[in-house]
Amino acid sequence: MLKIKNLKASVEGKMILNGINLEVKPGEVHAIMGPNGSGKSTLASVLAGREDYQIEGGEVEYIGKDLLDLSPEERAREGVFLAFQYPVEIPGVSTTNFLKAALNQVREHHGKPTLDAVSFLKLMKEKMALVEIDQALLSRSLNEGFSGGEKKRNEIFQMAMLEPKLAILDETDSGLDIDALRIVANGVNKLKTRDNATILITHYQRLLDYIVPDFVHVLYKGRIIKSGDKSLALQLEEKGYDWIKEEADIVSA
Numbered sequence: 001m002l003k004i005k006n007l008k009a010s011v012e013g014k015m016i017l018n019g020i021n022l023e024v025k026p027g028e029v030h031a032i033m034g035p036n037g038s039g040k041s042t043l044a045s046v047l048a049g050r051e052d053y054q055i056e057g058g059e060v061e062y063i064g065k066d067l068l069d070l071s072p073e074e075r076a077r078e079g080v081f082l083a084f085q086y087p088v089e090i091p092g093v094s095t096t097n098f099l100k101a102a103l104n105q106v107r108e109h110h111g112k113p114t115l116d117a118v119s120f121l122k123l124m125k126e127k128m129a130l131v132e133i134d135q136a137l138l139s140r141s142l143n144e145g146f147s148g149g150e151k152k153r154n155e156i157f158q159m160a161m162l163e164p165k166l167a168i169l170d171e172t173d174s175g176l177d178i179d180a181l182r183i184v185a186n187g188v189n190k191l192k193t194r195d196n197a198t199i200l201i202t203h204y205q206r207l208l209d210y211i212v213p214d215f216v217h218v219l220y221k222g223r224i225i226k227s228g229d230k231s232l233a234l235q236l237e238e239k240g241y242d243w244i245k246e247e248a249d250i251v252s253a
């Protein structure tokens, strides 16, 4: 589904990604961990097509297409979904209207008829139950005045509505209380199919108790310096990052 080869990217002249290699197959969940400032959110933003980042080299193939050649809108229509670390507020646009527009654009792009109001509401009800989101939130302006946890839950609700092929969740667990964490994780698990994939950026192995990853990668100084299975996250929880950083620094020296 996704093949990233030697991806390099900078922002404001500063190199952030220094050669990322990663392959994600349908049905897989990949967790990306790493110290603060190592480039995790930058990787997510570059994949989603955020324009402040400059691609300095490498390739990204997504479902057989050159992802870097597609606009952010085209990427979204092709099923790339980014749940933001800091979800943006859009005053004056209700979550419901925002989602109706987004969903119908995706459907049109794939040659499907747009949903009428009744079918849209039925779908919304079904997906609301999945992430146990309060209906009152959905008639409010998107994310405006939402608590941190409500914003994160709303991101997963949007994901449930749009059913992306590749979901990138950037620290979706931050700011969630214990119950919300479980609800959000259950939502993500229920949305998993053999045809879609998830990249999960997180600092805490706790989330990975709920959403079990097939692979865990450690990003440091813009490179993946170690990959493993879920046990790697447990090791990190126990030992921190210093041992891996030392290994990586010796190799690069």
Ligand SMILES: Nc1ncnc2c1ncn2[C@@H]1O[C@H](COP(=O)(O)OP(=O)(O)OP(=O)(O)O)[C@@H](O)[C@H]1O
Binding pocket: 011, 012, 014, 016, 034, 035, 036, 037, 038, 039, 040, 041, 042, 043, 052
């Ligand atoms: N728009 C920007 N302008 C300047 N520097 C930036 C910008 N975006 C990212 N950076 C820098 O790039 C580096 C990587 O940031 P990024 O947010 O990708 O790290 P991260 O691994 O997600 O960190 P955290 O775990 O703290 O969320 C940081 O040093 C950050 O300050």
